[in-house]
Amino acid sequence: MKTAKPGIKLMNKGRLTGWWFIAIAVIMIAAFYFYPMIQALLLSFKSGKGANLHFTGLDNYKRLFSDKTFLTAVKNTFIYLIIQVPVMIVLAMFISVLLNDSKLKFKGFFRTAIFLPCVTSLVAYSIVFKYLFGADGLVNMLLTKLHLISAPIQWITDPFWAKVTIIIAITWRWTGYNMIFYLSALQNIDNSIYEAARIDGASSVRQFFSITVPLLKPIILFTSITSTIGTLQLFDEIVNITKGGPGNATMSISQYIYNLSFKYSPDFGYAATVSYSIVIMIVILSIVQFKAAGEK
Numbered sequence: 001m002k003t004a005k006p007g008i009k010l011m012n013k014g015r016l017t018g019w020w021f022i023a024i025a026v027i028m029i030a031a032f033y034f035y036p037m038i039q040a041l042l043l044s045f046k047s048g049k050g051a052n053l054h055f056t057g058l059d060n061y062k063r064l065f066s067d068k069t070f071l072t073a074v075k076n077t078f079i080y081l082i083i084q085v086p087v088m089i090v091l092a093m094f095i096s097v098l099l100n101d102s103k104l105k106f107k108g109f110f111r112t113a114i115f116l117p118c119v120t121s122l123v124a125y126s127i128v129f130k131y132l133f134g135a136d137g138l139v140n141m142l143l144t145k146l147h148l149i150s151a152p153i154q155w156i157t158d159p160f161w162a163k164v165t166i167i168i169a170i171t172w173r174w175t176g177y178n179m180i181f182y183l184s185a186l187q188n189i190d191n192s193i194y195e196a197a198r199i200d201g202a203s204s205v206r207q208f209f210s211i212t213v214p215l216l217k218p219i220i221l222f223t224s225i226t227s228t229i230g231t232l233q234l235f236d237e238i239v240n241i242t243k244g245g246p247g248n249a250t251m252s253i254s255q256y257i258y259n260l261s262f263k264y265s266p267d268f269g270y271a272a273t274v275s276y277s278i279v280i281m282i283v284i285l286s287i288v289q290f291k292a293a294g295e296k
Helices: 006-043 057-065 070-097 108-120 122-132 140-143 159-186 192-198 206-213 215-230 236-242 253-265 268-293
Strands: none
Touching: 006 268, 057 215, 057 268, 070 206, 070 215, 070 253, 070 268, 108 159, 122 140, 122 236, 122 253, 159 215, 159 236, 159 253, 192 206, 206 215, 215 253, 236 253, 253 268
């Protein structure tokens, strides 16, 4: 009778030891990520108030298309997405190119200063923005003293300006975060490529569009997808700056989920359905971005 070779036994033992090392992490991820996700999916097919839920099939998903509040929240969220994400990505890329200049002094200071907003508390910075953009806040005061406006702008209570305030806030918060990715990618580009381009007579603008942008394509795709996911889940800024108002003019999808669960009469089944609508949107937009970027 043949016996297993010592080398094979050692290999199998090593594999088993490896599984023991990751077992706790796998169990925790399964318990706190996958199990709630599956339960939320099952919950999205149920309806009822509070804990009195019963299976209703696809009724909740059909309800989405006739829910005016949900459609308003989707429209608002996509306004933030379409305007803020491209502006933030372009700003992050532009700032990273400036901060990657070898001739720039105090680069460490500028990099830290621009990155600092993304480590501040979401609630704290949102409240600061609320007071800065108040009717008698610092922004209106400065604009009035500079004679750019004759009357205070209602940044918080006007539907249009409230959206502008939210876009400014999240752009300020997340531009530095995305800048770090671009800066890291730029530092990995061989400087000899730019030297060859300069010898060929390429201007700085031509170098940016012909060398920098193509080489940053994977990072642009990554930041676009992560920013899209973050914007579709936008919550803290909306709740703390405008509370979704005036009316529902600034309400996001995530705030609507919160309202369905805790503010209105609890409807956890429909709230789970709205939550999974975000998942569907993220999947569709990610596929579109991958196709647009030509990535497999």
